[in-house]
Structure formats: structure tokens, C-alpha cells
Amino acid sequence: DGDTLVVKESYKILDYGAIVDFAQNNIGVNYAENTDKIAGIVKISNTYTFRKGLKCTTSHSLLALKNVNLGRCGFLQSFPMSVSGHTVKRFMPNVKAKSGYDFANGVDLSTYSADLVFSQEDNIVPEIPASYTVDWLYNQSGSKTIGFAMGYIVDKTNSKNSDRIANTSNTWDMRSTTKNYPIAIEGLSLEKDDYLNFQGFRNYVHPERPFVEVEDNSSTYLYTLLDTGVHTYDLSNNIGDSLKSIQNDGELILNDTVDASGVVVKSTKNNSSGIFKVN
Incomplete structure (x- = not known):
């Protein structure tokens, strides 16, 4: 418990x-x-x-x-x-x-x-x-x-x-x-x-x-393997928290703050990767 x-x-x-x-x-x-x-x-x-x-x-x-x-x-x-x-x-x-x-x-x-x-x-x-x-x-x-x-x-x-x-x-x-x-x-x-x-x-x-x-x-990290396109990940408990990229190959975060859509990542190629930090 x-x-x-x-x-x-x-x-x-x-x-x-x-x-x-x-x-x-x-x-x-x-x-x-x-x-x-x-x-x-x-x-x-x-x-x-x-x-x-x-x-x-x-x-x-x-x-x-x-x-x-x-x-x-x-x-x-x-x-x-x-x-x-x-x-x-x-x-x-x-x-x-x-x-x-x-x-x-x-x-x-x-x-x-x-x-x-x-x-x-x-x-x-x-x-x-x-x-x-x-x-x-x-x-x-x-x-x-x-x-x-x-x-x-x-x-x-x-x-x-x-x-x-x-x-x-x-x-x-x-x-x-x-x-x-x-x-x-x-x-x-x-x-x-x-x-x-x-x-x-x-x-x-x-x-x-x-x-x-x-x-x-202290923090939440998001590790990704994504195909081409825009992807979102819901973090409703973290709305307003800062968001930054600490490692990426072919991925771009489109918001620097967790928002109503959560974390929004654009992938420029299949099997792109990234690590993003929320705190």
C-alpha cells in the first residue's frame, strides 16, 4: 500500500x-x-x-x-x-x-x-x-x-x-x-x-x-522512438512545467512548457529518437 x-x-x-x-x-x-x-x-x-x-x-x-x-x-x-x-x-x-x-x-x-x-x-x-x-x-x-x-x-x-x-x-x-x-x-x-x-x-x-x-x-524524462509526424504525450499533472530537449536525433519539441496537449514532438524521420526533460 x-x-x-x-x-x-x-x-x-x-x-x-x-x-x-x-x-x-x-x-x-x-x-x-x-x-x-x-x-x-x-x-x-x-x-x-x-x-x-x-x-x-x-x-x-x-x-x-x-x-x-x-x-x-x-x-x-x-x-x-x-x-x-x-x-x-x-x-x-x-x-x-x-x-x-x-x-x-x-x-x-x-x-x-x-x-x-x-x-x-x-x-x-x-x-x-x-x-x-x-x-x-x-x-x-x-x-x-x-x-x-x-x-x-x-x-x-x-x-x-x-x-x-x-x-x-x-x-x-x-x-x-x-x-x-x-x-x-x-x-x-x-x-x-x-x-x-x-x-x-x-x-x-x-x-x-x-x-x-x-x-x-525531481524530474520526469521522456525517452522516445518515433516515426515521421507530430506526436503528443499527455502529462495532465505537469501542465505549466518547463520542458527541454536534452538529447535528440531527428526530433524537435514544439512547446517549451507542458500544455493542454501535453508534450508535442515533431519527428523528421522514421525511428527518430530523443530525450526530453520536464521539471
Whole structure:
């Protein structure tokens, strides 16, 4: 009973050498039950905030407990929806076709079998790295039944586009298993007490409301994948709030304030994309 459900967790990633030392000095003692006595490399803190309408925002923080060289890390992941008799098509805006797969225009995952890592060189717009995906589930008649979107909030701390461009040369890992891994950092050296934070989302999408509505405690973001034409999205509770574009490829907002029509976006091409912020 309530408006939100908040799930929090935190844990250390342990130092391998410290695990070995503990095991050698404590024969027969389960190290997994004594992690507070073993040195860590980094501390991870995660918060998942669920709101009505199957909307989930995420916050992921990393604190270096000693000097460390980090490999590939993304903090988010997903596996595609699966329903008998249905197919899933995955869209990822702002990336060029790669190895014959064009995720900007959608890829049927039933025919996908590659392991692809998208780099900054794969960006259609150089300053916009791959930042979100949308999977659509289609029934046998070819109609959308539900969507699932996942990605970063691209104007927050280290999940900003500019930070991800600086912190990794690769932006997305698309596995042949169809598991979906964004990349936030890779090959990054941290000193003790360095701190990073990434904000993301994992939302289901109603087929009649193709704007992905992402909410945190201060703002509402609209993530879009739209065909040519003018599109509106009702935000009756936000009339009078300011509206701005924070990322777009082929989309233009026609009002800078949420009004009686809500948010009005003009798309100049099919499968255009944009992220718009309301506050």
C-alpha cells in the first residue's frame, strides 16, 4: 500500500589476495560468512525505486576502497521478454548498422546470433553514445503488446553522455544470448576514495504510449522512438512545467512548457529518437 517501493543493497567486491590470506589463516572457516573481516577493492551501493505503472529508476554508486584498475562495468542488464507465439524486436537509437544488424531501425532477436560491442566510433551523432534500448513484444498479427526500455539518465553525475564518452571507448555489449549490457566505464583507474554514481531506469511501456516515462524525485524524462509526424504525450499533472530537449536525433519539441496537449514532438524521420526533460 503506497506510491513507491524502494529496494536498497550494498556490498564489497573483495580483494582476491585478501580472500586467500583469510582462508589460509582460518582453516575450515567460511569466508562468505566473514566478509566484514576481508578487505574489499570497491564498495557498490544500489537503489531501485519502483513507481506505479511498472516504472523503475535505479541509482548505482561505486567507492574505491584502494587504488584499482577497473574493467568493463555497466550496472544495468536485461534479458528480453518471452511469450509463446510472440517475437521481440530490439531498438537502440544513435548507432550505426554493425555486422549486418541495424539496431537503430530494430532487430528481430529471433534471428540475432552475434556478439557485438558498440564503440564510440559506432555513434551516429558523435557526442551521443548508445544510452538506451527499447524491446517491443509483437503478437502473431504483428501488433505491439508491450515494450521494455532500459538505459541511463543522461544528465546525471557520471551517467552523463559526456562522462561516459570520457570513461569508456565502448558503450554497449549485445550478446548472442540476447542479454543486453550497457557499458558505463571500462579501463578506468581509480585512486582510493574516488567515487562514481550512475542513474538509470528499467521501464515497461504500454503499446499505445510509445513515450517511455522515466520519473525520479525531481524530474520526469521522456525517452522516445518515433516515426515521421507530430506526436503528443499527455502529462495532465505537469501542465505549466518547463520542458527541454536534452538529447535528440531527428526530433524537435514544439512547446517549451507542458500544455493542454501535453508534450508535442515533431519527428523528421522514421525511428527518430530523443530525450526530453520536464521539471
